[in-house]
Amino acid sequence: MKKHFFLFIPLLTIAVICSAQPSIYKTTEGRITFKSEAPLEVIMASSTKLEGAIGNEGLTFAFIVPILSFNGFNNGLQRQHFYENYLEASKYPEASFTGKIIEFVDFTKPGTYVIRAKGQLNIHGRSKERILKIELTSNGTVINAKTQFMVPLMDHQIEVPKIVNQKIAQEISVTVRATLSLTNKS
């Protein structure tokens, strides 16, 4: 699980080294929730194991969440299907979103920013480029981030048998709330 995380930390570090004022915001709290609204059933699950970081200078970011950390669901069998059949958690243990921020924003200045994060959304081992709108509120040292977006199952080759179409939506709504704190690294 930590494997990917270690990959992007050096990446950020490089970006940070290149910049004059190295500042990285790292998650202290992260919650990701998904919701499938099908005609016959609504499924919700969430994880608090969201980890990530935003580099202020290079405007790069990386977020990652272990698939097995999701809790909720309507029953245990559903949870098992989610892990084993749909997301194949043993093969693809985490989901990630890494990339850069389009808008030039200085998070060290307090304020609320709506930014667009462009990057590779990796779920089920399949990457898809996404541009996601994120609302950020910064007080200089702590950023509260929230976003909501849709994930079409097709984009990530998550195959759901037609028979359960009435129970699982083809597009899953994902909500993310995270708090990131400034950690000056040298």
Added chain:
Amino acid sequence: MKWILIAVGLTMACTAGGQSYYFRQMPLDFDGDIQKIGILFQGNDQMIWLGTDQGLYSFDGKNYWKNARPDGTPHEVTAIAEQADGEIWTGFDDGLIIVISVTGNNRVITADSLKGTSISKILFQRDGDVFIATYGKGIWRISNNKLHRLTYESLRHTDDVYDAMLDDKDRIWLATDRGIWIYEKKPKENLRHLGREEGLADEIVTSLLAEKNGDVWIGLYDHGTGRYVVDKDTIIPVMAVEPGDERVVSLVKGQSDEIWIATERNIGKYKINQPGHGIQLPPEMSKRIDDLLFDMTGNLWIASGNKLYMANTQLDHRVPDVTGIQAITALNDKLWLGCESGLYSMNQEGGDLIQHLQQEQLNIISLYADQSGILWIGTFGQGLYIYDPSKSQVRHLTEKENLSNNSILNIDGKSNKLWLATLGGISEVNWNTDPFKDKLTVIDFQEKFNFPAGYVYDVYAGEDDKIWFGTDGKGLYYLEHNQLYSYTHPVALAGQDSFELKTIYSITTDENKNLWISSTKGNILNLDLKGNLLGHLSSAHGSLNSLVTTGKNEIVLVREGAIQIKNPAYGVFSFSSSTGLSSFSPNLNAVCRDNDGSIWIADTDNILHYVPSQTDTARYVHMHLVDISPGTFHQHRSIRLRPDSNFLDLRFTGLWYPDPSRVQYRYMLEGHDQDWIYTHEGRAVYSKLSPGTYIFKVAGSYNDDFSQSRPYQREIIVLPPFYFTWWFILACILIGAFLVRLFLRSRIQQVNKLHQLEKEKTTLQLHAIQAQVNPHFLFNSFNTLSSIIEEDQKSAVAYVDQLSGFFRGVLMHREAELITLEEEILIMRNYTYILEKRYGNNIRIIEKISNLEGYIAPLGIQLLVENAIKHNKVSNEKPLNIHIDIDHDYVVVSNQIQRKIQGMTDSTGFGLSSLLTRYRYLTSAKIEILNDGNTFTVKIPIIHLNT
């Protein structure tokens, strides 16, 4: 946020009655693999190229062809561009570029540095450099066959190039996540940024389009469209969409300087300095738009998923929220609709209907708008209404005011005069200046000109001073200088001997003031004022044709199921069910022309709008040779066929995207066919062509009129068989000449040889005779004889016998080629006797011939013996011994060598060499001459004739 104020939302596309086109789905039965047509492109040869997620296709409106990558793998096409020489460059999502050349020499451009990166645009600079924009690795340049990346510190975060373009100054514009970058190579390398500071509404720029004046249209990810205004060096927002996931996917230029903007789900149209508006799309298309293309014939192409749609943008339509439309006119940029339920107005682009004169409950069948903005409304049974929309003034005229009839089929006017075509004849209305205040004078033509009462279908006020009237069954009339005339010229139609100009439904005139009238049985006649028939069109389906001129050289014919355009340059082209015009049932003469010259046509519940053709439109069938079998496919060279390939299969296609099904072909193989061959199938097959040069010509037409077509032609050469080729004939002649020469030479040599032999022989004979009649020989012989006579008369007689025997032998055999060895020995013995008598014991000839079989050259042995005596001392002290033996097949003559003192010999050196020469001709066996210093030996071969 100023831009929001001037922006017009694309959401307008959803408005009822909005502008729409007759979109047709193109026949692409792609197999299941292709999910997306991402790129639409038209080459200069008019062929349409489709870049799909599985590779590149070309499309002629009916059929498509796959252009497979050399590696055969399916990859998404992400860029298509054409170089000036017609090469099609195709970029793929894995960084590969293939170049399709007209010469058939396709090539691949690949670089490790581009591998795995999607090619987003390929641009050709005027100086020959090629720019390759990628999505992931920035912008690259191919210069002098070297590929290198433009590396600038400021370009560090712009790896993703969405779009790129070249402006008129050959500068490269890049659409990126960080605004627009402009790269200039000359005069000085320079990089410029356009962003928020310059008025860009969004950092993410997805598409770019250059305008003629140097302005640039900018498609954005989230905020619609902007325009870079070169004069002000700023970007102004032009057409914004509701912020959301509605990025601009494509910007294209239309035919009349309008810009077409495609977002992911909508298409809008924008003309400079005019409000933009959305296009109503059929529901199947509006889910997803992948690309737009505006082709050279004026068709709009839309790629949506794996479906391809096309519409001719010359004809659009809108469906207003009213039915029973019977009349239409255009006034003040608004359309006025006369309906069963009254009078309505609407914007030309569509939108809400406004009802007028609601309280009158009018059933309107004709409308006319005069120059002062007043509407004249003809009703069914309710007379004439005069209406000024700006002042809401109304006036009403009926039969009471002397109208011929209360049902008014048509109205036309000129300045302060108006004519009404009614169900009961013609009325003229006159006023002074204000038709609402002035007294209106109504003149009934039946009263004034004794005009026969009855149905009058059309009134037309022409550009000159003539007003034309078309009646039902009573012919065509015109009013000129206040006098009514009947147009009584007889018209002779080919194939219709009894045609009379009786019933006229519609009248118009063209630029040359010639008449166009529609009559019964679908006949459309083009006549001059003297009654000469200039043209004739016959519409098999439906006879009620309404005619209207665009004022721009085109006559528009409207009837049930079809709209036909007669253009002097292109001929006739049609909108019909095959172009999407289904269930079209317009009212007679429910047509009008607006100030732009475009034509508005009222169908019962639909308003159609025809935009006249642009003069630069390529309105002809563009011919393409698709395949040749056998032979190689090469666009420019002549086709060469081997003599044994006695079958030629040519496949061709005519590009006419507005209506591909109408294309007809005619072809001819000059040198083989006497006349054109007409077909609907794009194929010509020939067999057993005799050697020679032919020219294959093929032309296409969409209206059976080939006079405007542009034939395609290609030389076809059937090569002669090798035995007719010039090189073969030449080779034969050369070889023949060589052989003759060779023969002659050998013959000459042979003759020379024989001649030589003859000469040798003669010489030898001569020499032999000379030798024998040598005075010295005779002198010696006679000396010997005289000495013998005294001593021994008997032996003297024998000596003379031997001497004469010797001479007889010489004389007998000198001319023979060969003599038997026996005869030769006989002569030799005679000779020996003579010699022995002369030299006594000083010479000894030891002859050991046992076997006398075989032949020998005559006098050969005698010659050798003579030679031996000639060259050696013969004396008492040293007697000369000459041996004559047989050794195998040789006669061997040998003697010991005892040389005479030099100078004493009278040798001509002739004897032995002439013998050698003679033997060369006689036998392959050689005369052997051996000289070991002591003994001189000559071996003469014996010739056996039987072997």
